[in-house]
Amino acid sequence: MPSTVPSGALPAPQRLPQLRTMLRIRRFEEALIDLAQAHDVGHFHVYIGQEATGVPALALLEDGDVAYSTHRNHGHLLARGVDPNAMLAEILGRATGTNGGKGGTLHLASPAHGFPTTSASVGGPLPIAVGSAFAFRELGRDRVSVALFGDGALEEGAWHEAANIAALRQLPVVFLCENNSVGAVTQQAGDYPSSTLAVGTLADLARPFGIPAAVIDGSDSDAVHAAMSDALVRARSGDGPSFIEARTVRWPGNQGIWAELVTGRVQVHYGWDAATIPDPHRAWFAEHDPVVRAVREALAAGAGRDAIAAIDADATREMAAAVAFALASPWPDADEAFANLYADPRVNALATGRRAAK
Amino acid sequence: MTAVYADGMALGLREVLAEDPRVYLMGQYFFGLTRHRRLTVELMRDFPGRVWNPPIAEVGYAGTGIGAAISGLRPIVDIATASFIFQAWPQVVNEAANIRYMTGGQTGVPVVFHITHGIRGGGASQHSHSPQAMLMNTPGLQIISPSTARDVRGLIRAAVQSDDPVVWIDHVKLFDIEGELPDAPETIPMGVADIKRRGTDLTIVATSLQVQRSLVAAERLAAEGIQAEVVDPRTLVPLDRATILQSVGRTGRLVVVDECHRSCGVGAEIAATVAEDAFDALRAPIIRVATEDVPIPFSRTMEEAVQPTVEKIIAAAHAVMEARRPRG
Structure with missing residues (x-):
């Protein structure tokens, strides 16, 4: 794996909390896939296989930093501490959801956790992330804006425009590209880069702008931690934008249009007893699954199997409770459809007041 | 006092820049290529660092305005000729207009997009659009459409004070039309004919x-x-x-x-x-x-x-x- 990243590993005491967050994301997404069998949640996208990118990268953010996520946002929000109850409720369209039922899976947002808005328009958030960095610079705030996006966003012209502005103004923005090799539905798994972009290495797209770029293994949490640490230092020091391409191998359940649990649920003992990994997905779990890898790393850092099994059991219980919370939550009142279009109540009433006769 | 429309615009911009340090001008073609473009130069001189000349990248700088608005500024983004707003469409229509609503009221976008619409004389098909109706068909935007020096000055203040996105549309043929300007700044409220x-x-x-x-x-x-x-x-x-x-x-x-x-x-x-x-x-x-x-x-x-x-x-x-x- 080519890399321009300096060495730098996560301190051992942080291994277990990191694994815990990764397991919470995995158990959340597994629970959602089950839930979607019986409930209409719209087209949804899971973060399985990318946990080792989002968790260490977003753990480095501080209060007041912002991140702009995508349609594949669940892992990002959980990594920053958003309540899974409110997230699942939103995904089911309930009044208790993060967005009061107006966003759904594609748009989970929580400004209090640094996610001001989540756009499912591919490439759309890139210039918006640059804009937050513009404001931080002008307001003299030592804050950083992170654009989270997949390889597909680099096919959009918005990338070129955003990168140019970020570089011209040397803005404190990090472009974190999660290349999960998921592009067109018909695309073959494992292609690097996306087969619908005629460039050899995605990170090369940043270099003509003079934006430092790192290519890393996105299932290697240490590499992510190191690259993101560098990028944040650069941003907070006034040295401008950075680009990180984090490559992950697509989870087999993401081969189709809809996520499916074709691999079954991950078992933490895959990390200490690889012989128990069932076919036909042995290779993915053994070589590419960030959760299994994190289990191995936690063991190496001194964590016990019992402790790992206990945090997994907690995560599983937590997500089962979140499902129950979401299912028990009320639907929004229909009149809520006319709320929150404009902040000014007079404007809101004038603009939404003309309706069909009842 | 009597003033032409362009002077009302310049005064309105000057007032909001002076009153609110969060106001930034992104773009330099507020007065098009008319003789009034010197007014932008005067604003750049009087408010150094507050007028940014972005690259020719409507998606890029419209999005920059949106993000800057989310994170604490009150940008007025000049897209210049209204026909160019189509280059910025994904940001104006699919991002700015939706953000407050789809976040359930959590995040506001106090950005103003300025465009100069209409048949200006010899503009042909790609520089003469009046996209008001298309924008009006986009819930989440407010649209100000002044017709006098007094109205444009007062509506600029309302636009900047609003916590939600505003498209400010004027017509290049208005710039030289004379009208009365009150001595004191005023805010003309949204939705009052x-x-x-x-x-x-x-x-x-x-x-x-x-x-x-x-x-x-x-x-x-x-x-x-x-x-x-x-x-x-x-x-x-x-x-x-x-x-x-x-x-x-x-x-x-x-x-x-x-x-x-x-x-x-x-x-x-x-x-x-x-x-x-x-x-x-x-x-x-x-x-x-x-x-x-x-x-x-x-x-x-x-x-x-x-x-x-x-x-x-x-x-x-x-x-x-x-x-x-x-x-x-």
């Missing part, structure tokens, strides 16, 4: 440059003994339907003048509102004066033929005056 001329025989609802043309037409009609009331909504979203309906309630006759294309234009929405809510008051069919349903041609004879003119407004007024329908 202005009756620019009182009259009892018919109502003319007009927007942007067409307000000025309608006022000229109204003077000529007055010379014939026809008293036209000219209503300027000033903001298209929110739209002050009540003032329009009340005026038609008094006059019983309506001409709508708007530079959007006839089909599904702003004029169509106003006409439909009156037809739905004030049918009984109407003593004649509503007439729309609009830009015809063709792209804007370059040559002046064809350009003149397809756009609203004073003569067309007068002809429409005659037609509604001649129609006879007993009051229901």
Whole structure:
């Protein structure tokens, strides 16, 4: 794996909390896939296989930093501490959801956790992330804006425009590209880069702008931690934008249009007893699954199997409770459809007041 | 004092820049390529660092304005000729307009997008658009559409003070039109129409440059003994339907003048509102004066033929005056 990243590993005491967050994301997404069998949640996208990118990268953010996520946002929000109850409720369209039922899976947002808005328009958030960095610079705030996006966003012209502005103004923005090799539905798994972009290495797209770029293994949490640490230092020091391409191998359940649990649920003992990994997905779990890898790393850092099994059991219980919370939550009142279009109540009433006769 | 529209714009921008350090100008073509472009140079001189000249990247700088607004600034993003807003469409229509709503009210986007719309003379098909109706069909945006120096100055303040996105649309042919400016700064509220001329025989609802043309037409009609009331909504979203309906309630006759294309234009929405809510008051069919349903041609004879003119407004007024329908 080519890399321009300096060495730098996560301190051992942080291994277990990191694994815990990764397991919470995995158990959340597994629970959602089950839930979607019986409930209409719209087209949804899971973060399985990318946990080792989002968790260490977003753990480095501080209060007041912002991140702009995508349609594949669940892992990002959980990594920053958003309540899974409110997230699942939103995904089911309930009044208790993060967005009061107006966003759904594609748009989970929580400004209090640094996610001001989540756009499912591919490439759309890139210039918006640059804009937050513009404001931080002008307001003299030592804050950083992170654009989270997949390889597909680099096919959009918005990338070129955003990168140019970020570089011209040397803005404190990090472009974190999660290349999960998921592009067109018909695309073959494992292609690097996306087969619908005629460039050899995605990170090369940043270099003509003079934006430092790192290519890393996105299932290697240490590499992510190191690259993101560098990028944040650069941003907070006034040295401008950075680009990180984090490559992950697509989870087999993401081969189709809809996520499916074709691999079954991950078992933490895959990390200490690889012989128990069932076919036909042995290779993915053994070589590419960030959760299994994190289990191995936690063991190496001194964590016990019992402790790992206990945090997994907690995560599983937590997500089962979140499902129950979401299912028990009320639907929004229909009149809520006319709320929150404009902040000014007079404007809101004038603009939404003309309706069909009842 | 008397001032031209462009001076009202410059004063409005100067006032908000001076009052609120969060206000930034992103773009330098607020006055197009007219002689008034020196006003931007003066603002750059007087507010150093507050006027940014972005690259030719409408998606990029419109998005930058949105993000900057989310994170604490009050940017006024100049997209220049209205036709160029199509380059910024994904940001204006699919990001800015949706963010407050789809986050359930959590995140506001206090950004202003400025565009200069309309048939300017020789602009041909790619520099003459009036995209107001398309924007009006996008819930989540507010649209200010001033027609006088006083209104543009006061509406700029309202736009900057709003916690939600505003599209500010003016017409390059307004820039040299003289009007009165009050001495003190004022804020003109969203959704409050202005009756620019009182009259009892018919109502003319007009927007942007067409307000000025309608006022000229109204003077000529007055010379014939026809008293036209000219209503300027000033903001298209929110739209002050009540003032329009009340005026038609008094006059019983309506001409709508708007530079959007006839089909599904702003004029169509106003006409439909009156037809739905004030049918009984109407003593004649509503007439729309609009830009015809063709792209804007370059040559002046064809350009003149397809756009609203004073003569067309007068002809429409005659037609509604001649129609006879007993009051229901």
